Amino acid sequence: MAHAQGQQHPIGIYLKIWGLLFVLSAASYMVDYLQFQGYLRWFLIILFMMLKAGLIVAVFMHMLWERLALVYAIVVPPLLLLVLLGIGALEADYTFFARGVFFGAM
Amino acid sequence: MTRTATTSTAGILARPDGIEGVVADWSSDQRAFKNVPWGKVMMWIFLLSDTFIFSSFLISYMTVRMTTTVPWPNSSEVFALTIFGQHIPLILIAIMTFVLISSSGTMAMAVNFGYRKDRRKTFVLLLLTAALGAMFVGMQAFEWTKLIVDEGIRPWGNPLGAAQFGSSFFMITGFHGTHVSIGVIFLIITAIKVYRGDLDRERPGFLTGRKGNYEIVEIMGLYWHFVDLVWVFIFAVFYLW
Numbered sequence: 341m342a343h344a345q346g347q348q349h350p351i352g353i354y355l356k357i358w359g360l361l362f363v364l365s366a367a368s369y370m371v372d373y374l375q376f377q378g379y380l381r382w383f384l385i386i387l388f389m390m391l392k393a394g395l396i397v398a399v400f401m402h403m404l405w406e407r408l409a410l411v412y413a414i415v416v417p418p419l420l421l422l423v424l425l426g427i428g429a430l431e432a433d434y435t436f437f438a439r440g441v442f443f444g445a446m
Numbered sequence: 447m448t449r450t451a452t453t454s455t456a457g458i459l460a461r462p463d464g465i466e467g468v469v470a471d472w473s474s475d476q477r478a479f480k481n482v483p484w485g486k487v488m489m490w491i492f493l494l495s496d497t498f499i500f501s502s503f504l505i506s507y508m509t510v511r512m513t514t515t516v517p518w519p520n521s522s523e524v525f526a527l528t529i530f531g532q533h534i535p536l537i538l539i540a541i542m543t544f545v546l547i548s549s550s551g552t553m554a555m556a557v558n559f560g561y562r563k564d565r566r567k568t569f570v571l572l573l574l575t576a577a578l579g580a581m582f583v584g585m586q587a588f589e590w591t592k593l594i595v596d597e598g599i600r601p602w603g604n605p606l607g608a609a610q611f612g613s614s615f616f617m618i619t620g621f622h623g624t625h626v627s628i629g630v631i632f633l634i635i636t637a638i639k640v641y642r643g644d645l646d647r648e649r650p651g652f653l654t655g656r657k658g659n660y661e662i663v664e665i666m667g668l669y670w671h672f673v674d675l676v677w678v679f680i681f682a683v684f685y686l687w
Contacts, residue, residue: 346660347664348558348561348562349558351558354551354555354558358547358548358550358551358554362544362547365540365543365547368681368682368686369540372522372686375522385683385687386682388682389679393678393679396550396671396674396678397671400550400667401667401672406482407461407467407479407480407481408468408471409471409480410482410487410490412468413478413479413490414490414493418498421498421501421505424501425505425508428505428509429509429512432513436513440515443515
């Protein structure tokens with residue numbers, strides 16, 4: 341049977357990913373330590389965040405080796421959250437504007 | 447019968463890969479998730495729902511932070527520590543991040559040695575993971591104490607700026623800390639099962655009555671990696687923003 345053995349991979353790949361996650365965490369800490377600001381800060385934060393998340397899901401959680409049917413069932417639905425994110429940002433912009441208008445410039 | 451023949455050889459015949467594989471696996475009259483035990487699928491579906499919960503928290507946090515007209519407290523300074531006379535910004539959170547990532551690494555190794563039926567190593571690695579998780583919760587308790595007692599931060603307000611800082615902080619890190627604590631408890635339970643040899647002897651579980659199997663170590667691992675995954679997002683958007 342296909343599921344008798346479970347996920348079996350060489351130990352080395354976990355150690356490599358582990359090291360990589362350490363480097364990426366150190367890098368994202370350095371973004372704050374070196375006080376990068378503006379778009380550069382945002383770009384680096386999001387980049388390191390997505391890389392770390394991707395590595396954890398792909399290797400530690402074995403998504404890389406699962407059948408695509410499972411991968412899609414789990415990875416595609418969260419994309420809906422981008423809609424919520426967009427709605428939240430639009431609404432927040434409007435609220436901020438309205439507060440500025442009604443409560444005066446802070 | 448062709449039908450029975452197809453069912454019985456399903457495990458032997460290679461199934462199509464890629465998009466064709468998705469269509470083939472989801473087609474009617476069969477289980478959609480091949481070669482994955484049900485426990486694992488259920489854990490994944492739970493984690494999917496948990497993803498939505500944490501995302502709702504983080505998106506609400508984004509919304510209240512964008513709407514406030516009061517300056518947001520500088521997290522780099524709030525979470526700074528003075529160690530040996532050195533003032534280091536955000537250091538506490540950096541250490542917590544490294545501790546949690548280390549625990550994820552030991553967990554991944556525990557899963558690997560579990561499938562190799564190496565009981566001793568699996569047990570030690572599971573305990574190490576639990577210890578690192580407990581260390582993380584301990585540091586979080588220290589962080590909360592510092593913020594509540596020394597800085598006077600409350601869910602409804604704080605002396606540093608926007609009141610929303612406290613409510614988002616306690617809600618998000620509290621919920622995450624709860625997840626870590628529950629994970630530590632289940633790690634210890636799993637470690638005991640491995641140590642006793644329950645998984646080798648297929649001893650029925652005390653709650654579910656299902657036969658013991660090393661798959662539970664991987665399912666435990668999925669939960670633990672997810673906790674680490676959530677921390678990656680919290681670290682980026684709460685502490686680094």
